[in-house]
Amino acid sequence: MAENNQPNIPEVFLSPYNPEAHEDTLYAMWNDSGYFNPDNCVKDGIADPEAEPFSIVLPPPNVTGTLHMGHAAMLAIEDILVRYHRMKGHRTLWLPGTDSAAIATQSKVEKIIQKEEKKSRHDLGREELLRRVDAFAEESKETIIGQTEKMGSSLDWSRYAFTLDEQRYHAVMTAFVNMFNDGLIYRGDRIVNWDPKGQTTISDDEIVYEERQAKLYTFKYSQDFPIAVATTRPETKVGDTAVAVHPDDERYKKYIGQTFDFTFCDVPVSVQIVADSEVDPEFGTGAVGVTPAHSKTDWDIADRAGITRRPQIINEYAKMTVEGRLNNLKTTVAREEVVKWLEEEGLLKSVEDIKQNVSTAERTGGIIEPLPKLQWWINVNKKFTQKHSEIPGIESGSDVTLKELMIAAVENDGVSILPERFERVYYNWITNLNDWCISRQIWYGHRIPAWYKGDEMKVQIESPGDDWEQESDTLDTWFSSGLWTFSTLGWPEQTDDLKTYHPTTVLETGYDILFFWVARMILMSGYHLGQVPFKNVYLHGLVRDSQNRKMSKSLGNTLDPLDMIAKYGADATRLSLIVGAAPGNDMPLSEDKVRAYKKFANKLWNISRFVLTSIADADWEQELQLSERDEEILKELRMKIAEVSEDIEKFSLYLAAEKAYHYVWHDLADKVLEESKPILNGADTAVRFARQYVLKECLVASLKMLHPFMPFVTETVWQHAPEAIKDQKLLMVAKWPN
RNA sequence: GAGCGAUUAGCUCAGCUGGUAGAGCGCUACAUUGACAUUGUAGAGGUCACAGGUUCAAGUCCUGUAUCGCUCACCA
Numbered sequence: 001m002a003e004n005n006q007p008n009i010p011e012v013f014l015s016p017y018n019p020e021a022h023e024d025t026l027y028a029m030w031n032d033s034g035y036f037n038p039d040n041c042v043k044d045g046i047a048d049p050e051a052e053p054f055s056i057v058l059p060p061p062n063v064t065g066t067l068h069m070g071h072a073a074m075l076a077i078e079d080i081l082v083r084y085h086r087m088k089g090h091r092t093l094w095l096p097g098t099d100s101a102a103i104a105t106q107s108k109v110e111k112i113i114q115k116e117e118k119k120s121r122h123d124l125g126r127e128e129l130l131r132r133v134d135a136f137a138e139e140s141k142e143t144i145i146g147q148t149e150k151m152g153s154s155l156d157w158s159r160y161a162f163t164l165d166e167q168r169y170h171a172v173m174t175a176f177v178n179m180f181n182d183g184l185i186y187r188g189d190r191i192v193n194w195d196p197k198g199q200t201t202i203s204d205d206e207i208v209y210e211e212r213q214a215k216l217y218t219f220k221y222s223q224d225f226p227i228a229v230a231t232t233r234p235e236t237k238v239g240d241t242a243v244a245v246h247p248d249d250e251r252y253k254k255y256i257g258q259t260f261d262f263t264f265c266d267v268p269v270s271v272q273i274v275a276d277s278e279v280d281p282e283f284g285t286g287a288v289g290v291t292p293a294h295s296k297t298d299w300d301i302a303d304r305a306g307i308t309r310r311p312q313i314i315n316e317y318a319k320m321t322v323e324g325r326l327n328n329l330k331t332t333v334a335r336e337e338v339v340k341w342l343e344e345e346g347l348l349k350s351v352e353d354i355k356q357n358v359s360t361a362e363r364t365g366g367i368i369e370p371l372p373k374l375q376w377w378i379n380v381n382k383k384f385t386q387k388h389s390e391i392p393g394i395e396s397g398s399d400v401t402l403k404e405l406m407i408a409a410v411e412n413d414g415v416s417i418l419p420e421r422f423e424r425v426y427y428n429w430i431t432n433l434n435d436w437c438i439s440r441q442i443w444y445g446h447r448i449p450a451w452y453k454g455d456e457m458k459v460q461i462e463s464p465g466d467d468w469e470q471e472s473d474t475l476d477t478w479f480s481s482g483l484w485t486f487s488t489l490g491w492p493e494q495t496d497d498l499k500t501y502h503p504t505t506v507l508e509t510g511y512d513i514l515f516f517w518v519a520r521m522i523l524m525s526g527y528h529l530g531q532v533p534f535k536n537v538y539l540h541g542l543v544r545d546s547q548n549r550k551m552s553k554s555l556g557n558t559l560d561p562l563d564m565i566a567k568y569g570a571d572a573t574r575l576s577l578i579v580g581a582a583p584g585n586d587m588p589l590s591e592d593k594v595r596a597y598k599k600f601a602n603k604l605w606n607i608s609r610f611v612l613t614s615i616a617d618a619d620w621e622q623e624l625q626l627s628e629r630d631e632e633i634l635k636e637l638r639m640k641i642a643e644v645s646e647d648i649e650k651f652s653l654y655l656a657a658e659k660a661y662h663y664v665w666h667d668l669a670d671k672v673l674e675e676s677k678p679i680l681n682g683a684d685t686a687v688r689f690a691r692q693y694v695l696k697e698c699l700v701a702s703l704k705m706l707h708p709f710m711p712f713v714t715e716t717v718w719q720h721a722p723e724a725i726k727d728q729k730l731l732m733v734a735k736w737p738n
Numbered sequence: 739g740a741g742c743g744a745u746u747a748g749c750u751c752a753g754c755u756g757g758u759a760g761a762g763c764g765c766u767a768c769a770u771u772g773a774c775a776u777u778g779u780a781g782a783g784g785u786c787a788c789a790g791g792u793u794c795a796a797g798u799c800c801u802g803u804a805u806c807g808c809u810c811a812c813c814a
Contacts, residue, residue: 016776215812231814244814280813288814357812421742425809428741432810492784511809578801580751580762584743586808588750592763610773654753658761673773703793 010720013612019569019604022716025336027145027149030715034735036156038091046733047091054085055093057485058155059509059517062101063137064108067147067297068357068550069543069577072561073587075151076574077540077653080507081677082154084707087180087736093501094154095488098141102445102477102687103363106674109133109444126443130619132177133444133577137164148563152570154732159497161488163480164446171487172446172480180459182384182404185376185438187450187457191296192373192437193359193552196318197366200441201375203476203516204434206362214356218285219342221271222262226255228349230284232356232422234342238267238322239313242290243413247275248642249286265341266324267313274305293372299526310372331369356437376439376473378402380523389530390704405526406430406519414532415522418651419584422514422539427514438476445474467684471564478516482524485533504534506651511539511584538651541586543577564594573598578657578709598659601713607669608717611699614680620724625686631692632673637698640667641737645706657709664702674696696725699706 034040041047056078061071078094099455121129142163148155160599161168179185192201218230227243245252255273262269272287278301279288292302292310292625298394302310311323320326325341326334333655344346359368370680380402389396392412394405407430410423417423425447439448450469451458458464485507489498503525507518518537525533544550545557564573575597580586626634640663672695679691707714711732718731728734 013773016774134749196807206795233814276812283813285814289814295814425742428810514809582752585751589761590750593750595776596763602776603774606774606776608773613773652754655754658752662761669774670778674778677772 003727007091012716012720014571017569017602017713017716019571019601019712020566023565023570023712025125026715026719027146027152027710030154030730031149031157032733033420033730033732035086035730036094036154036160036629038093038156041733042085042091046728047086047089051089051091053093053500053505054090054510055095055474055504056082056506057095057488057504058097059507059513060097060481060484061097061144061148062104063098063140063144064101064104065140066143067235067561069303069561071148071331072564072573073263073540073543073577073581074510075148075153076577077155077538078506079151079574079711080578080657080708081506081508081648082650082655083711083732087704087730087734089735091498091500093156093159094368095155095159095501096145096148096153097163097484097488097618098144100137100163100445100477101441101735102474103198103200103202103469104444104477105137106133106444107363109136112136117697121443140528149282150562150565150570151574155713159488163477163484167490168445168480168483170461171172172296172475173449174492175483175524175710176449176475176479177459178460178528180379183377184382184384185381187374187375188377188415188435189372190377191293191370192297192375193361194316194369194373195361195364195366196316196369197364198442199316201373201437202361202363203437203478207359208362209357210360211355212358214354214358214729215363216284216352216354217339217342218568219262219347219351220349221260221269221289223345225260225262225271227252227273227287228285229289230289232354234338235326235331236291236294236313237289237338238293238320239265239293239311240265240269240271240325241292241307241309241311242272242274242275242305243300244274244279244288244290244305245286245396247277247281249281250305252287265326265338267322267326270309272305272307274301274307276304294370297371297554299372312372313624314369314371316371320368324380343590373592375437376450378436378438379433380433380646384527386527386530391530391532392525392527396529402523402527403430403433406522409522409526409532415534415537417537418539419582422511422584425660426514426519426694429519434478438470438479439473440476441472442474445477446480447472448475454565478520478648480634481517483528484527485521491528502529502533503531506538507534508538508540511541512537514546536651539584541581541584543587543589545588545590553620559589559591559594563566564591568594568598569601569712570615571601571712575600575661575709576658577662578653580658581654600665601710602709603665603669604702604713605717606674606704607664608699608721610673611695612721614676615692615696615725616722618696619691620693622689623686624690624693626690626694627687633694634697636667636736641701641705645736645738648708660702660705660709661671664706664737668698668702684713700725703731704734704737707731707734 042049059324060717079228082092082094113119193207195202214232216230216232218228219235220228229243256275259272286295290298291302292299293312294314312333315321318331320334363370383399383401386394386398386400392408393408394400410426448471449459449461450471451464453468464680483506486498486502489502491498521533551558561573572594576589576594644656644660676691679688703718704715715731
């Protein structure tokens with residue numbers, strides 16, 4: 001038996017598998033091989049020059065921080081797909097990058113500076129702040145890249161992209177100018193979502209609603225005013241220009257068209273009674289005080305009523321800009337002041353406690369103050385001519401809107417979203433979509449390429465001359481992110497990469513950024529290239545703890561991927577994030593689960609040791625005579641490989657991983673290996689050799705099958721296995737079995 | 739207010755196009771120092787949320803109810 005061959009077994013197998021001892025070396029080895037880059041795979045014959053391309057562009061992590069479990073899950077899923085397709089011989093590209101995340105990064109750096117130096121960005125000035133943010137981003141970038149490598153991600157670092165690097169800058173500017181020239185980008189004076197804390201506008205999607213207790217005040221503007229109105233924000237009433245009632249409301253019909261002038265809390269106010277069918281006669285008093293400058297709804301009512309006077313009475317710092325007792329008060333203080341005045345005047349009729357949804361800014365938590373502002377917008381409802389289209393349902397040369405284009409892409413199966421139910425969520429969002437506000441009053445990001453001289457304005461990439469001043473606003477970070485699938489491939493240049501790898505095969509990301517990002521990529525790619533940017537969208541869920549709670553610092557239930565890697569290895573961390581995690585479902589994760597997969601890595605290690613020991617003396621040239629049982633084992637192996645392959649192709653990674661796991665542990669180890677022991681010890685050399693052959697086949701195929709899921713332990717075994725049983729020096733580029 | 743999803747073993751979840759229930763972890767008992775104690779074998783444990791319906795047959799399809807969760811909208 002094998003004892004006389006023990007010396008042939010590398011010493012490494014004599015102790016349990018120790019991930020720490022191998023992972024960094026292996027990653028360096030893979031990276032140095034150059035095979036993360038598909039060009040090298042083609043050059044060395046691993047992929048055919050004509051082979052089908054498979055491409056994923058990595059959702060670029062923000063340069064604000066460090067890797068969390070969500071990132072780890074994303075990297076695991078994408079790396080599995082990529083390694084599988086690379087082994088299948090496809091021209092496989094996984095392109096890495098990082099995102100400047102304008103608002104998030106700038107506000108983080110501002111916070112640090114405020115804390116450490118007690119200075120605001122205005123104390124530093126634009127240039128100095130940008131220098132600081134750049135330095136922070138650079139440092140953070142290094143951290144993120146290092147952590148990404150720890151997970152075993154087989155990313156092509158030679159194509160690394162950063163949203164603010166020169167190539168991407170060029171793409172963003174080109175995109176802006178083209179859309180402006182097509183009339184899809186315009187500058188407009190409208191109500192925006194102003195974040196007084198972040199001192200910038202934000203888009204509708206960056207608002208989060210928080211339920212809070214509020215008071216609903218019912219009052220009359222003056223003793224002579226015939227109608228009482230209700231509001232939660234009495235301080236805004238100094239900016240009212242109308243009171244809207246339902247046109248059929250018998251109580252108020254007679255007043256429609258009348259105008260009332262009075263002084264409200266020291267401020268002269270003129271209010272016209274108007275009819276608007278949007279008003280609900282059942283709510284409050286059935287009459288709405290209309291403050292056009294500080295409410296989107298009211299702005300629209302004023303529009304419909306033809307009221308043009310829209311006094312702004314709150315500034316960017318959420319302070320009152322009127323004269324009198326409210327002058328320069330913060331809105332919250334002014335509110336109390338107005339209520340006090342209403343009581344003094346005997347105008348307050350009732351105060352009621354109600355629950356109210358307050359709009360807050362996602363990034364800063366600041367309470368949104370709607371203000372009228374001159375901003376840059378993307379018009380989603382304007383027709384333009386789509387010169388070239390590969391989008392199903394959209395003819396080249398036809399006139400479409402961005403909305404139509406976004407719907408067509410999904411409706412006609414230009415892209416399939418997984419799980420499917422998110423397609424409905426996507427339609428729902430588009431139906432409610434309004435023009436997208438893309439300008440931000442922050443400094444870190446892509447500065448809008450508009451130039452001003454007096455009343456003149458030009459939109460172009462280069463400055464028209466020294467006497468022209470550039471727009472100070474920057475672009476919403478999702479504008480540049482929307483271009484990501486093709487800006488990373490060299491657009492606007494018609495590069496080989498762009499031709500080969502776009503549209504990309506898969507976009508894999510969290511369902512929480514379906515609107516922010518996925519929808520905007522479809523918009524941008526549709527408009528600029530006439531292509532749907534990806535054939536498949538795989539949406540993963542949120543990583544939760546074992547009790548299905550959100551991981552949060554305050555709950556103290558967070559798991560740090562780097563800790564898990566240090567304790568249990570990257571392979572175990574990856575598997576724990578894959579098994580039981582169907583797309584679109586949240587993923588429960590506990591340390592026990594990670595530990596369980598570390599056991600599996602060790603199990604595989606021991607299986608390998610046993611098989612390698614048992615086949616060490618085999619001469620593969622001799623004649624092979626398989627028994628019926630041998631054939632059966634091989635057949636089961638092939639069936640399992642077929643199942644696992646099919647599941648990966650269908651993106652059912654959670655099933656593929658579990659099946660491969662189950663096969664290796666409970667079929668191969670528990671059954672095949674156990675029943676082989678007497679045969680290997682037996683005297684019949686032909687029977688013994690046949691079984692050696694079978695075990696070799698099972699081991700090689702199992703290592704390959706598990707490699708996408710657990711790249712490190714499988715590659716470690718491979719590196720210590722005899723050359724005679726390998727088809728490639730690196731398991732990473734060995735041929736996928738079938 | 740609208741839409742969507744979930745409800746299956748103590749816990750976390752599979753169960754795809756319908757044929758009388760599965761995995762992992764946990765639990766119990768036993769075994770095991772020649773691949774592996776990061777092990778093996780065996781076992782207990784479920785009226786598949788509830789009520790109807792379609793069907794020869796329903797966790798699996800349809801309708802309704804309840805509870806939980808998510809997303810979107812937001813009315814002063």
